[in-house]
Amino acid sequence: MVGPVMVGPSSSHTAGACRLALLARHTLLAPPTRARLTLHGSFAKTAHGHGTDVALAAGLLGFAPDDPRIPVAFDEARAAGLELDFGMADLGDVHPNSVRIELENDDETLEVTGSSLGGGLVRVFSVRGFEVNLSGAYHSLLVLHDDKPGVIARVARVIADDEGNVATLHSARRKRGGLAMMSIEIDRRLAQYALDYLTHVPYIHWLRMLPEVLSGEAPDEASTSGTEGSA
Amino acid sequence: MTLAELAAAPGRASELALADEVGDDRSARERLLRTMRERLREMRASIERGLATDAPSRTGMVGWNAKRLWKADDVLGAALLRRVQAYAMAVNEENARMGRIVAAPTAGSAGTLPGALLGVADHLGLDDDALVMPLVLAAAVGDAIQAKMFIAGSTGGCQAEIGASAAMAAAAVTELLGGSAHACVHAATMALMNTIGLVCDPVGGYVEVPCVSRNAFYSVHAVSSAQLALAGLESVIPPDEVVQAMASVGRLLPPELRETGEGGIAATETGRRIALKMAR
Ligand code: SF4
Numbered sequence: 277m278v279g280p281v282m283v284g285p286s287s288s289h290t291a292g293a294c295r296l297a298l299l300a301r302h303t304l305l306a307p308p309t310r311a312r313l314t315l316h317g318s319f320a321k322t323a324h325g326h327g328t329d330v331a332l333a334a335g336l337l338g339f340a341p342d343d344p345r346i347p348v349a350f351d352e353a354r355a356a357g358l359e360l361d362f363g364m365a366d367l368g369d370v371h372p373n374s375v376r377i378e379l380e381n382d383d384e385t386l387e388v389t390g391s392s393l394g395g396g397l398v399r400v401f402s403v404r405g406f407e408v409n410l411s412g413a414y415h416s417l418l419v420l421h422d423d424k425p426g427v428i429a430r431v432a433r434v435i436a437d438d439e440g441n442v443a444t445l446h447s448a449r450r451k452r453g454g455l456a457m458m459s460i461e462i463d464r465r466l467a468q469y470a471l472d473y474l475t476h477v478p479y480i481h482w483l484r485m486l487p488e489v490l491s492g493e494a495p496d497e498a499s500t501s502g503t504e505g506s507a
Numbered sequence: 508m509t510l511a512e513l514a515a516a517p518g519r520a521s522e523l524a525l526a527d528e529v530g531d532d533r534s535a536r537e538r539l540l541r542t543m544r545e546r547l548r549e550m551r552a553s554i555e556r557g558l559a560t561d562a563p564s565r566t567g568m569v570g571w572n573a574k575r576l577w578k579a580d581d582v583l584g585a586a587l588l589r590r591v592q593a594y595a596m597a598v599n600e601e602n603a604r605m606g607r608i609v610a611a612p613t614a615g616s617a618g619t620l621p622g623a624l625l626g627v628a629d630h631l632g633l634d635d636d637a638l639v640m641p642l643v644l645a646a647a648v649g650d651a652i653q654a655k656m657f658i659a660g661s662t663g664g665c666q667a668e669i670g671a672s673a674a675m676a677a678a679a680v681t682e683l684l685g686g687s688a689h690a691c692v693h694a695a696t697m698a699l700m701n702t703i704g705l706v707c708d709p710v711g712g713y714v715e716v717p718c719v720s721r722n723a724f725y726s727v728h729a730v731s732s733a734q735l736a737l738a739g740l741e742s743v744i745p746p747d748e749v750v751q752a753m754a755s756v757g758r759l760l761p762p763e764l765r766e767t768g769e770g771g772i773a774a775t776e777t778g779r780r781i782a783l784k785m786a787r
Contacts, residue, residue: 277612277649277658277675278620278642279542281549284602285714287613288659318661321767322712325566325785327605347605372661372765394659394667395612395649 280396280490282341288373289319289326292392294346295489297335299400299412300377300388302486308379310359311336317372319392320364332375333360340489341396370401396490406457409446412489414461422479423449423456430477435462438470455481510651510692510746513644520678520688521640524647543642546609547635550598550621553608557597564603566785569715572723573597587630588727594629595622595726599719612649612658615714616672620645622726623676623733627683641679648678648695655747656754660707661766663757669725670702670753676729681736694736696746698729703753706764708771711782717772 282291301308313332315323323329327346334349337356345352353360367374371391378387390400390410400410403418410416417435421427428447435442440462449456466485474483508527516523529535561571573596581589595618602608602617611620624645628638652658652671660668674695681694702725710716742749763770772778 277653277671278546278646279609279611281546281607281609282614284605284608284614284617286615287610287617288661290605290614291610318766321769322709325709325712325768326714342607344607372762372767373659392659394657394662395653396610 277395280341282396283344283346284327286326287396288392288394289322289328290331290346291341291396292373292394292398293319293328293331293375294335294339294341295396295398295412296375296388296390296392296400297332297377298338298340298489299390299398299410299486300379301336301338303386303388303403303418303484304379304381304384306381306383307338307356307358308336308381309357310361310380312361312363312378314363314365314367314376314378316365316367316370316374316376319373319375323362329362332377333358336379371399403457403459406450406455407446407448408457408459409444410459410461410486414443414463415465415488416486417458417460417462417466418484418486419458419460419474419480420482421456421458422481423453424479427477427479428458431458431460431474434470434474435460435466438466440464440466508647508651509654510648510695510750513647513651514689514692514746516688518688519640519682520691521644521647521682523688525640525643527647528643539643540639543639547638547642549607549609550625551635553601553606554594554597554621554625556606557601558593562604564600564713564715565605566711566713566715566781568710568713568781569603569719570600572719573600587626587730590630591622591626591726591730592723594626595619595722596719598622599722603713603715603719611645611675612653612671613668615660615718616668616722618719618722619669619672619726619729620676620679622722623729624679624683626726627680627730633683637683641682644682644691645675645679648675648692652699652750655750656757659766660709663754664705664760664765665707665721666702666705666753667757668707669705669721670699673698673702673725673729673732676726677732677736680730680733684733684737686733686737689741690736690739692746693741694732696742696744696749697735697740698732699753700742700744700749701728703756706760706771707766708764708773709766709768710773710778711785712766712768712773713785
């Protein structure tokens with residue numbers, strides 16, 4: 277609990293917000309061109325005071341919490357062609373520092389919702405409307421698939437073959453036999469061939485590998501990867 | 508690792524904390540120590556920047572306090588006190604200017620630990636190398652508290668943020684001055700026990716008032732906790748029970764007193780007026 281090195285003024289409202297947005301950014305392959313950010317609770321009440329707004333913008337641009345460009349992230353967003361739209365809403369019975377991030381570019385539209393837990397720790401609990409469980413402390417794999425027997429086992433198998441160690445695994449489905457989302461935290465990044473292989477597994481519609489965001493090392497562009505399927 | 512486990516360390520508390528983090532993996536040990544040295548450098552850099560400037564924060568409420576105190580006469584014959592307070596505020600004023608700081612455990616409470624630890628070290632003329640292991644211990648104390656409660660003003664009130672930072676700082680200073688593992692943990696515990704109930708009430712939602720001065724006060728609080736523990740005083744209530752007590756007080760706090768900027772100092776007439784002005 278000493279660290280991260282960050283740009284102020286608030287670890288939960290600035291560093292945590294930046295990390296949530298950074299994770300959201302990496303659920304897209306290409307940079308977003310539009311973002312709708314819905315702030316909840318304390319995030320909504322003190323967004324500007326704590327720099328939550330600029331920190332979210334910074335994360336969406338791929339900046340880490342210690343990036344000196346955070347205070348001027350709105351200008352950077354404008355220069356990068358990222359349109360931002362902030363709103364407030366009650367997101368229900370969630371942590372007081374929560375935000376729903378809806379992103380869009382020419383290829384994709386998706387939603388990521390999460391909370392900043394304090395001290396820069398975060399938790400993403402929804403992606404594309406599915407319940408997930410990501411802390412950003414590990415590399416994480418998101419897999420959207422049909423709820424069919426054996427899919428989870430096949431994914432686990434590929435991770436094991438690539439010598440990845442699963443730290444946490446969460447799976448949630450909308451209804452029996454319908455679509456389901458797996459969120460898996462792995463202690464290292466899966467190799468590209470493993471991801472390519474998973475792309476071709478039947479019943480898998482979409483997958484993304486998100487970088488670890490807690491160490492303070494900025495993830496490079498190449499660390500976002502995945503595939504867009506039929507879903 | 509709980510506070511009780513840390514207190515029972517056979518040798519230095521920081522050695523146990525380090526072993527708990529990295530086991531006997533030598534390269535992991537080196538990496539962690541390197542990170543801590545890097546954190547110390549960042550802390551020192553933020554203190555130096557903060558003491559040298561009187562540039563206002565974005566709201567204009569703070570920005571010059573550290574420098575003004577640093578330049579003021581030591582009328583009390585309490586140079587340590589002035590140094591610790593000035594260092595703590597220097598970091599938090601940097602934070603308020605959106606400068607680079609080290610969260611410890613949070614950004615709002617980032618001044619307390621460097622204020623106390625570097626303040627005491629500089630007062631005694633100690634080298635920064637002596638601060639690395641105390642910093643490892645501070646991190647472990649923060650983790651032990653974090654395991655029982657969310658460390659954020661918005662969930663636990665300021666007691667969670669500043670309380671945790673003061674506890675971390677108290678343990679670190681105690682270790683720096685040669686205190687036993689037991690003394691380090693009891694310094695942390697006394698610091699926590701005497702912060703319970705502190706609400707989070709930043710004016711306008713900005714981490715400036717009361718936050719900047721609060722860091723000055725609680726870095727001194729940490730130093731006095733270390734002083735008591737080094738003299739052999741201890742907390743009657745066991746450390747982990749005190750953390751538990753703080754967590755339950757946090758749950759009892761109404762939302763107005765948890766970083767919404769709607770209670771306490773933030774809700775005063777002047778606090779509200781400033782908030783309104785800033786919103787425009
Ligand atoms: S009053 Fe709130 S924002 Fe200010 S230091 Fe305390 S917990 Fe942080």
